[in-house]
Amino acid sequence: MRYAPEHNDATRERILEAASRLFQEHGIAAVGLAKVMAEAGLTVGTFYTHFESKEALLQEALLRSLDARHEALVQTLPGADLERVVRAYLSPEHRDASGTGCPVAALASEVARHPRATRHTFSSHNAPTLDALAAWLSSRRGKKVGRADAAALLGLLAGTLQLARAAPDRAESDAILEAGVRAAIRLAT
Amino acid sequence: MRYAPEHNDATRERILEAASRLFQEHGIAAVGLAKVMAEAGLTVGTFYTHFESKEALLQEALLRSLDARHEALVQTLPGADLERVVRAYLSPEHRDASGTGCPVAALASEVARHPRATRHTFSSHNAPTLDALAAWLSSRRGKKVGRADAAALLGLLAGTLQLARAAPDRAESDAILEAGVRAAIRLAT
DNA sequence: ATTATCTATAGATCTATAGATAATGC
DNA sequence: ATTATCTATAGATCTATAGATAATGC
Numbered sequence: 001m002r003y004a005p006e007h008n009d010a011t012r013e014r015i016l017e018a019a020s021r022l023f024q025e026h027g028i029a030a031v032g033l034a035k036v037m038a039e040a041g042l043t044v045g046t047f048y049t050h051f052e053s054k055e056a057l058l059q060e061a062l063l064r065s066l067d068a069r070h071e072a073l074v075q076t077l078p079g080a081d082l083e084r085v086v087r088a089y090l091s092p093e094h095r096d097a098s099g100t101g102c103p104v105a106a107l108a109s110e111v112a113r114h115p116r117a118t119r120h121t122f123s124s125h126n127a128p129t130l131d132a133l134a135a136w137l138s139s140r141r142g143k144k145v146g147r148a149d150a151a152a153l154l155g156l157l158a159g160t161l162q163l164a165r166a167a168p169d170r171a172e173s174d175a176i177l178e179a180g181v182r183a184a185i186r187l188a189t
Numbered sequence: 190m191r192y193a194p195e196h197n198d199a200t201r202e203r204i205l206e207a208a209s210r211l212f213q214e215h216g217i218a219a220v221g222l223a224k225v226m227a228e229a230g231l232t233v234g235t236f237y238t239h240f241e242s243k244e245a246l247l248q249e250a251l252l253r254s255l256d257a258r259h260e261a262l263v264q265t266l267p268g269a270d271l272e273r274v275v276r277a278y279l280s281p282e283h284r285d286a287s288g289t290g291c292p293v294a295a296l297a298s299e300v301a302r303h304p305r306a307t308r309h310t311f312s313s314h315n316a317p318t319l320d321a322l323a324a325w326l327s328s329r330r331g332k333k334v335g336r337a338d339a340a341a342l343l344g345l346l347a348g349t350l351q352l353a354r355a356a357p358d359r360a361e362s363d364a365i366l367e368a369g370v371r372a373a374i375r376l377a378t
Numbered sequence: 379a380t381t382a383t384c385t386a387t388a389g390a391t392c393t394a395t396a397g398a399t400a401a402t403g404c
Numbered sequence: 405a406t407t408a409t410c411t412a413t414a415g416a417t418c419t420a421t422a423g424a425t426a427a428t429g430c
Contacts (some may be wrong), residue, residue, distance in 0.1 A: 007402090008408075017191035027299055029218035032392060046409050047394085054393065080322050104352070109298050110216055112287075112354035119357040147241075148361070148368035155369060156341065156376075159348025163293070163340050165301035168308040172337075182343060187345075187376055196428090197382075221418060235383050236420085243419065 009088050012050050014040040019061040024066035024106035025099035028058060028114075055114070059121045062111070068124040073129055077136050086184040090177045095164050105158035106163075130154065137188060156184055200237050203229040208250040213295035214288035217247060217303075244303070248310045251300070254292040255314035262318055266325050277375040278346050279366045284353050292348035294354075319343065326377060345373055 018039035022031045033054055034044045074105040076085070088094070089102070098106045104126065111122045134148035160180030167173035207228035211220045223233045226237055265274070277283070278291070287295045293315065300311045322339035330365040349369030356362035 005341070011408080025302075027216070027218055027302055029216055029344050030302070033394090034392080042408095043410060044393090045395090045411070049408060063202055074332070105348075106298065108348075108351040108355050109295065112351060113214075113216055116357050119355055123356050123358070123361070146364075146368070148364040149372065151365045152345065152368040155347075155349030155352050155365075156345035156372065157348070158344075159294075159351070160341050160344030162297040162301060162348070163344050166297050167312050168305050169312070172312070175335075175337040176340045176344075178266035179335065179341040183338065183341035183345070183376055186375075187372055200382080222420090223418080231382095232384060233419090234385070234421090238382060 008050075011040070011042070012154055013051055015042070015047075016064050020065045020103075021099040023050070023058065023061055024065065024101065024103060028107065028110050033057075055118060057118060059115070059118050062103060062107070062118070062122050063125050066122070066129070070125075070129045070132070074132050077132055080136075082140065082188055083181070083185055086157070086188070090161060090164070090180045092174065092177065095173065095177065096160060098165065099165050099187050102158060102161070104154060105161040108158060140188070153184065153187055155170070156187060157181070160184075192349065197239075200229070200231070202244070204231070204236075204239055205253050207251055208246050209254045209292075210288040212247065212250055213254065213290065213292060217296065217299050239322075242290045244307060247303070248307050251292060251296070251307070251311050252314050255311070255318070258291060259314075259318045259321070263321050266321055269325075271329065271377055272374060273369070275346070275377070277372050279350060279353070279373070281366065282360065284350060284366065287354065291347060291350070291365070294350045297347060329345060342373065342376055345369065345376060349373075 015036060019031075019036045022036055022039060033047050036057070037044050037047055047057075049161070051060070094101050103122075108122075111119060125146065130147045132148040133153060134145045134147050137145040137150060159181065160176060160183070164173045164176040164180070167176060195202070204225060208220075208225045210272070211228060213224055222236050226236055227302050236246075262309060291320070292311075297311075316336065316366050319336045319339040322342060323334045323336050326334040326339060326342070346369065349365060353362045353365040353369070356365060
């Protein structure tokens with residue numbers, strides 16, 4: 001149809017948005033391309049006009065989610081209150097909205113099983129967040145904190161959020177979030 | 190065939206062992222029943238003689254893995270050196286053997302998307318480990334540490350292991366493990 | 379006689395491709 | 405004229421079931 005150039009981009013963006021959300025909410029293997037395309041208001045046939053494969057879609061979806069998360073973080077991070085940042089991550093709202101939440105908590109363990117290229121995309125687009133976290137921690141603590149140390153803090157946050165999501169009992173899940181907040185503050189102070 | 194009673198149990202055990210390993214290594218959704226049965230030396234047709242559904246198999250596989258992990262932990266935990274315990278968890282060996290490793294690190298985020306009954310199995314068979322960890326931490330720190338606090342420590346360990354598994358670069362992955370060890374010791378002391 | 383296992387298959391879904399259709403730019 | 409979209413389909417795989425076969429206990 002040779003639509004206006006922005007039409008194609010807009011469609012691509014819609015597919016990516018749907019994919020990011022569905023992958024994070026239900027898992028990568030559990031979401032078919034037909035479902036992604038339907039969510040974007042299209043049929044499966046069009047998929048390969050926009051992406052080379054499901055793996056290529058995944059890489060772009062991860063990149064998108066991670067970059068968006070990073071942008072949101074650097075907006076709030078400078079001068080932010082530690083407890084506020086941690087409580088935002090380990091909140092019941094974040095727990096209950098995995099589709100639009102942290103890609104690390106939602107997908108890290110599944111991405112670990114994907115090809116190196118996908119892991120590289122994940123890792124390299126998570127790195128800016130780790131660096132921002134490390135710089136923030138460094139200035140708070142008054143001594144150098146490295147990227148890997150930031151990864152341990154993010155690991156604590158994401159791992160605890162996963163346990164809270166897996167808990168079938170609401171009160172127990174809330175208690176895990178609360179304990180995670182205490183632990184993260186303790187670790188970051 | 191009405192085999193000896195132990196034959197049936199042995200077959201069931203073989204299926205469960207294969208399922209536990211394959212689920213943890215490749216993810217639940219990514220592993221079909223045909224693959225599990227083939228790994229156990231059987232064909233798909235026999236599956237439903239032993240289990241009601243894939244979900245029922247998953248529940249039993251989780252239960253098995255979690256109980257086994259718990260048994261191994263309580264053997265080594267009393268009087269164990271903190272750093273040694275943490276280093277065993279965040280070791281390159283554990284990172285590279287997800288199939289036989291910690292079910293929390295391998296499957297928590299995927300289990301979180303499964304039915305309540307499955308989450309309940311996961312949570313209730315993880316609880317003894319959390320209680321043992323909490324008791325150990327309590328005696329080490331000389332003050333009461335709750336189950337949720339133990340969950341935060343396990344969250345740190347599992348989340349960090351996931352990030353190390355997702356990292357495409359070996360050196361970076363090792364650095365994450367090392368930072369995780371420092372963080373876990375800091376948190377548990 | 380019982381029952382664990384096998385082969386075979388139903389029916390749904392998966393990723394990916396082929397070819398027709400239609401909406402736009404030139 | 406170009407190309408994004410559609411319908412249709414290939415070929416593989418998924419969970420689950422049906423019915424035949426064969427290995428055991430009584």
